[in-house]
Amino acid sequence: RRVVIIGGGAGGPSTAAEAGRRDPSLAITMIEKGEYISYAACPMPYYIGDVIKDEKKLIARTPEKFREGGVDVRTGVEAENVDLAAQVVTLVGGEALPFDVLVLATGTRPILPGIPGEDREGVFTLKQLPDAVGIKQFIRESRCRTAIIVGAGFIGMEMCEAFREAGVETTVVNRGSMPVPRWDPELGQLVVKSLLDHQIRMMADTTIQAIEKGETCRLRLITDQGKIEADVILLAIGVRPSVGLAGEMGLALGKTGAVAVDFSQKTSHPAVYAVGDCCEAYHRVSRRWVHIPLGDIANKQGRVAGCNIGGFPTIFPGIVGAQAFKLFDLEIAATGLDEREALAAGFHPVSNLVWGDVVPLSVPGTTRLGLKLIADEATGLFLGAQAIGPHGAVSRINTLSAALWSGLSIDEVAYLDLAYSPPFSRAWDLIHIAAQDLMKKMVRRPPR
């Protein structure tokens, strides 16, 4: 059987590797319009900040390695059109690739604001490895001193640190009042403080209008709150799933606009799979199909599709929305639903936010952690969590992700058996304290 995979980022290579392992007789071709395949996009901010010196360190597997494994990898090649009836992919330039199985792993593309001057030299988006290489080179070669980051999502935040590491003075311009809106504003205050502590300027509630040639610096950003100048501008206002080919093929798209798939990663056409950022995933807490474009999900979906294509029926059991990032000395993590998502999913959310020490006060060097929990008032079901602090936020969110995965109630979370030892935690961990505190706010229910 001939398998054609469109897209060589994370999901495509994961599919190719697994399908080839499961069934070495498959004739697998992976096409990628860019020059790199199988690279980690997630560490790109650390590469730009020069914590990672060499871009080659971001590449997981080279085309040569894939070719040794029997996968025909073609880079610099774009799929232009798919004829589903004839089962043929046509490449830009006219070459036809017939397939028995097609995999869409086309990822996302960055949203552009659509303002005059957004295509000027020195204005970047950060999506693929060449973007990261281009930004790093530009900063170095143009002796860039100042940067503006438009957008305060997790990539914008990671890039604040990267620019600081590279010695570039940075201003964040954000349309909303708080950065990282997934996190409660009270936790977001810690993010704002961290930015200010590291001399990052923050312009909130600001709408960008145009980018012009600057006077003191290369570029000038016009906003409804005034003008600012910088040598480089990064547009980090979000991504959309790349579904052009899927749409033209007539594949079903979900409500999110990403490709609709089933639990085996099959699309609405039996010969076509989709994996990664271009498709939806099943959220085990909201019980809805969502679009959460993250690398770990792409890798897992790719493996599941590869198993199925290789004759080893497998399901992708879904996600709970776990996510983390680092900002200077803060760990910032969340999982499950926030109140707005919980309401939309038909729950009756009740929440609390507790602040506490990670380890006993008697242990020198303890740090404070903010932990927010959300539960369903009607059923007691635990729904989501957010945490921020210098230590222990990610490990607690990972623990709570496992609780969400298993469908625990908030009273079960309140008595979870967690390892306790003073250098790491308290006998009543912040997880227990927050869950017990939240239970007090809730109507008492009979034991399950």
Ligand code: FAD
């Ligand atoms: P991509 O990696 O986007 O790959 C899709 C590929 O398809 C692209 O290379 C594209 O060129 C190719 N393509 C598209 N159309 C065609 C066509 N017609 N023909 C040929 N090729 C085509 N995720 C996390 O989980 N944790 C993190 O900490 C994290 N940090 C991130 C930091 C940054 C700066 C960025 C940009 C992303 C980060 N992500 C993170 C997200 C993660 O990188 C993505 O979820 C992951 O790359 C998705 O993999 P994918 O294969 O679905 O899509």
